[in-house]
Amino acid sequence: MPTTTELRVRYSETDKMGVVYYANYLVWCEVSRTESIRQQGDSYREWEEQGFALAVSDARIRYHRSARYDDLVRIDTYLTEVQSRSVTYEYRMTLAASGELLVTAATSLIAIAPNGRPIRLPAAIRERLNAMREAPPAR
């Protein structure tokens, strides 16, 4: 089962086309990653405080339909890969009210130290991430 986050579209997130500006879906991906980790009883903030961070190395987004101001958006978050030095998340964003598909996305992230150098996932965190792993969403 993926973890699920809901958020309300902010006025600041819209643009003059009247819909959500396209870069903001990447912000929501990150919000859903943080919430996904929290829902499993962990804390990405604490991981960073312990000297471990995840930096995005690759992102892909497909835009199917536009979200609008004040829409309630549902984000299903799938941690689909955990490797020795990287993880991959997939996302499926829908309108909470109707279930209509907004966006599908995927991001790969690499483990880094506070100085920005790539590192191996610490064993304890890798174990925790493995426990969160999901099959990817059906196409």
Place this chain on the structure above:
Amino acid sequence: MPTTTELRVRYSETDKMGVVYYANYLVWCEVSRTESIRQQGDSYREWEEQGFALAVSDARIRYHRSARYDDLVRIDTYLTEVQSRSVTYEYRMTLAASGELLVTAATSLIAIAPNGRPIRLPAAIRERLNAMREAPPAR
């Protein structure tokens, strides 16, 4: 020859990791599209005022190195495909001072009317876009 835009990293574009937040590179892609069209003597703003818009349908970004506050970033922008209903841009972002590679990205955009419906590229605009077409950057 691609068109080239330079911009200076803003404090607001950084995050607590000390580097540019990953969604902001998509903002820069859009800035470079606007500037690329202006450099060819056209105006995306006027296209929109005439009832023609381009909406991103797909975006892909690879993050190689992080930009930092006050860095001068160079964006080479390549319009690599012009089809009857869509166009594709590719981007190569480097540090202006050193030439180090920051990001490569590609976005596909579809032509839409003010009501959001997909349309064919108007003939005059398609001709102008064709004149801007480039070979993609070497890998």
Place this chain on the structure above:
Amino acid sequence: MPTTTELRVRYSETDKMGVVYYANYLVWCEVSRTESIRQQGDSYREWEEQGFALAVSDARIRYHRSARYDDLVRIDTYLTEVQSRSVTYEYRMTLAASGELLVTAATSLIAIAPNGRPIRLPAAIRERLNAMREAPPAR
């Protein structure tokens, strides 16, 4: 009694100083206005769809302490003035966990038509807003 909204600080809202970038508190003011109106059973989105909007004419913020990534922030929102053409909101933002004061702010907003022209508050909306009016927060 003011209305109260809570939100979680996003990674994108931080800057290289490690704290929330100062302009984002104005985004949160707007989020809290939308939520305040919703909590009273109205909808700012619907007001705009009916041709009535509120545009900020003046903003003032005092920064007391910085919010950080993943902090839960509480925003108490006070609609303190309702006039024929404008309204004033005041805000008090605190850390939800400790009650420590982050920011106090005030914004004045004027009623405008879809073309941007200042108008009088429609009678029905003015009545609704009057019902939401509060004494300002104690200093």
Place this chain on the structure above:
Amino acid sequence: MPTTTELRVRYSETDKMGVVYYANYLVWCEVSRTESIRQQGDSYREWEEQGFALAVSDARIRYHRSARYDDLVRIDTYLTEVQSRSVTYEYRMTLAASGELLVTAATSLIAIAPNGRPIRLPAAIRERLNAMREAPPAR
């Protein structure tokens, strides 16, 4: 003479009202501060690298007219006060093409150390800032 910065309004900076979202003017204040310091031959980035930062303690903005996508905006920046622990900047933003007034703003900033503690302005930086001081803009 104030220092002057020009910037082009980005699509991402607009909102569904078709104009620049109100919080973004604070971003532009910061851009103009950075550029103002650079124009005097100094570098705010280097000041931060040396362990000295300026954090905004108070901001005030009056919104006169809205900037729109692709407008060229001129920002006149006035460093109007330099005290032992704080400085004040005032801003006057106009449309570069017509000179129409968009926004006036003022921000006070306090000197802080890397740990966030308020400090006195280092003597060398205070001297540099004093050399940049201006009379405030005429009302």
